Amino acid sequence: MLTSELLWEHSEAPVRALRDEIREVLAAAPIAEARRRRDPRPVHRALGAAGLLAPQWPVEYGGRGVSHVSAAVLVEELAMHDVPDLLHTLTVSIVGTTLLNCAGPEMRARHLPGFAAGTSYGCVLFSEPHAGSDLSVLSTRAVRHGDGYRLHGTKTHSIFARLADHALCLARDDDDALTLFLVPLGGGGVRIEPIPALMDDDFHEVTLDGVAVGPGDVVGEPGQGWAIVVKTLAYERTGLDYYVKALRWHRAATERLRGGLTQHDAIGLARLNTRLVAAGTLVRRVLTRLDRGELNEDEAAAAKWYTTELAAEIAWWAAEHGGDLAMIAEEEGVADPLDVAAREAPGMRISGGTSEMMLETLARLRLDSGAEVRP
Ligand SMILES: Cc1cc2nc3c(=O)[nH]c(=O)nc-3n(C[C@H](O)[C@H](O)[C@H](O)COP(=O)(O)OP(=O)(O)OC[C@H]3O[C@@H](n4cnc5c(N)ncnc54)[C@H](O)[C@@H]3O)c2cc1C
Structure with a gap:
């Protein structure tokens, strides 16, 4: 079975x-x-x-x-x-x-x-109010100052900016090249404002007002920021975190319905279960590549797209089919996994690259590899 x-x-x-x-x-x-x-x-x-x-x-x-x-x-x-x-x-x-x-x-x-x-x-400061899917248009500046830089700009939708000590921050330097910094968040010139979110963890807007960083805070070499961020995004897109959430939520839904399971529910759970097995295969493939020191943008995009779409579908399915069963946490005050699921599901399809962008990446890589695409 x-x-x-x-x-x-x-x-x-x-x-x-x-x-x-x-x-x-x-x-x-x-x-x-x-x-x-x-x-x-x-x-x-x-x-x-x-x-x-x-x-x-x-x-x-x-x-x-x-x-x-x-x-x-x-x-x-x-x-x-x-x-x-x-x-x-x-x-x-x-x-x-x-x-x-x-x-x-x-x-x-x-x-x-x-x-x-x-x-x-650590946390991540990549997105800006006018640069999300297309980070190449970001406007945060890294202005040369002595042997270091001063950072000026506004970053948005950062998770855990208030808790983190350091942030990976992508900025445009005096040569108009993108450079990646590891910025201390506790120092002068950093303002962090929460933005309420549907999920438990707030987003934050982070304003960098002349934040001083030294040459030792540049990740890699100046001007290499874009090449490094492409790798960072691939590390973020193994799909593992979404796959295990999908697995956890599927188990919670199965448990929740136990005793009142109709044949229709059982078929729904079985259908999602089959896709979980497929998702696990995609994730394992990406992790195996990382172990070989390889990054495959194509496979990472496929894993991210498939696992997030599936996790979101399981969350919605559970909300719909388990809706008449009380969503009561076993321990008082502890969040119910299916409640967490319903609130995290929308964001998963957006963070780390939207589902549309994952499909765009897959299509582009297919085109680059010479595949013929008919309208
Ligand atoms: C839960 C969550 C956590 C996040 N955490 C962080 C974080 O810690 N740090 C950080 O820097 N950012 C974070 N983000 C921001 C996230 O990276 C951006 O929201 C995401 O990249 C999309 O950018 P955007 O919101 O500006 O939307 P846009 O880029 O404006 O896109 C809007 C819509 O247009 C579609 N679209 C855009 N371009 C294309 C295209 N070429 N083809 C087809 N469709 C397109 C998108 O798919 C989307 O549906 C987080 C977001 C979420 C939801």
């Missing part, structure tokens, strides 16, 4: 051992508190102390040096324990992974151990 068992459930002994270790830490971590307050930081610190928050990173930076495929068990376990995931995605999978692959040794040594320990956090 086709099952929606976790992708890595039956894998080899070292992965099972890693999962057991993570489960042991999570069993002792203040999970309920994290869920009640939607604040994953205590859980991050517990995992970080055990070297389990970024297991795919080298030991020298606080990881375990395991493969991306193996490290996926952490993301699965966080989802299955309903620990809010965005801070981990931003700090480890996006900001940390970008530094690991694109920053110099000094910047890596300065920031990665804190990220892996769960004692400091």
